[in-house]
Amino acid sequence: MSEADTEVPVNEGRETLERLYDDPEEGIAALLDHRADEPTVETQYPVFRALANEDRLRLLDALRNGERCGCELMVLLDAPQSTVATHLRTLREAGLVKNRKKGKWNYYRIADGAVMDVLDLAVALRGD
Amino acid sequence: MSEADTEVPVNEGRETLERLYDDPEEGIAALLDHRADEPTVETQYPVFRALANEDRLRLLDALRNGERCGCELMVLLDAPQSTVATHLRTLREAGLVKNRKKGKWNYYRIADGAVMDVLDLAVALRGD
DNA sequence: CACTCATATCGAACTAATACAATATGAAGC
DNA sequence: GCTTCATATTGTATTAGTTCGATATGAGTG
Structure with a gap:
């Protein structure tokens, strides 16, 4: 019920990124910065589900x-x-x-x- | 394989419309005129299914x-x-x-x- | 207040979508 | 040509969505 509860990432495939970027540290930081906005997704999802x-x-x-x-x-x-x-x-x-x-x-x-x-x-x- | 093949309507509930409209003939004609456009639906559907x-x-x-x-x-x-x-x-x-x-x-x-x-x-x- | 009618909800059978391990493909480098 | 690596595909177990008969609700009517 503490932070042990917070979704633990699979983290598979991160080494791939180490190879992909010239500067892995910066590249990965930039990538994670563009991660989808959860409230946005949760607003869109019910709409499209109803339309599908x-x-x-x-x-x-x-x-x-x-x-x-x-x-x-x-x-x-x-x-x-x-x-x-x-x-x-x-x-x-x-x-x-x-x-x-x-x-x-x-x-x-x-x-x-x-x-x-x-x-x-x-x-x-x-x-x- | 002739016209026996063309989708036969259930037609349940049409008497309800006879009661609903003042002029059933005209009302039903107008209603069926606003039936959804099939090509439109078939274009939209794959998009929303992918978004859902x-x-x-x-x-x-x-x-x-x-x-x-x-x-x-x-x-x-x-x-x-x-x-x-x-x-x-x-x-x-x-x-x-x-x-x-x-x-x-x-x-x-x-x-x-x-x-x-x-x-x-x-x-x-x-x-x- | 019993009856009809339009609509809503429920439940259970059916169908479609998803997750993901296993495997295949295809490009690069040695 | 063997190996590694990124991605694609396949097969199958699981989950989610749909359909629709049966039944409930609730407004109007005689």
Whole structure:
């Protein structure tokens, strides 16, 4: 429960770097300085995990033109109700959609313009 | 092998729409008109699938400052060589990174500025 | 208040993704 | 041509994600 707890590095392959750099000490220091920022990764990960599913991409694409209730999305996906509800929950928990309850209906909409931007960028990315 | 082959819709839940719309015929037509565009989804999906992994996000984050060879990334991730190589392959196949071989080393870099834009947008998206 | 309807949640079977040891490949140097 | 070294691939055990029937919830209605 003290510092014995802090992740002990495998450290395999560090000798490789000793050979790679002219000045290993400096090279390794510079490398470790460019290590990924953990809070950033932990913010991005849930977003991309939610986007990594064809049906959920179809849902978001369908919601570009405005809000839709669950029963509409069910017809659009041509999937069972429980499946659609589960996907919508995943999207909501990732902050990609918001919902508005009206009577027995639950209307979903894209949470933010940035969501559409991400979707568009993914397309642009493969257009080159 | 004729039109019997074309995906037969489940069609469950369409009566729900008959109740939902004032003018069912028109409402359903409008709904189906907003069905997701399949080529778009098939373009987006491989990108987000490749991004939906913490180690791969760490790799991309590390490559923001310029190219790195496999052995450097192995140290950065503190993961076995085969694991890192597999992730790099996934990123390359999704078109997110490019590589340049020099002697026994293989240097990886981010394929396009749009990749960084996607990563940044995912962060911005959760910042509100 | 019993019934219907839209949606949510649960549970269990199924499928896809990941980790990583073992092994293969291919470039450099001797 | 043998050896070393960086990287790639493969095989398999494990883990994570998905699907969807069954069931629960909760709003509206007669």
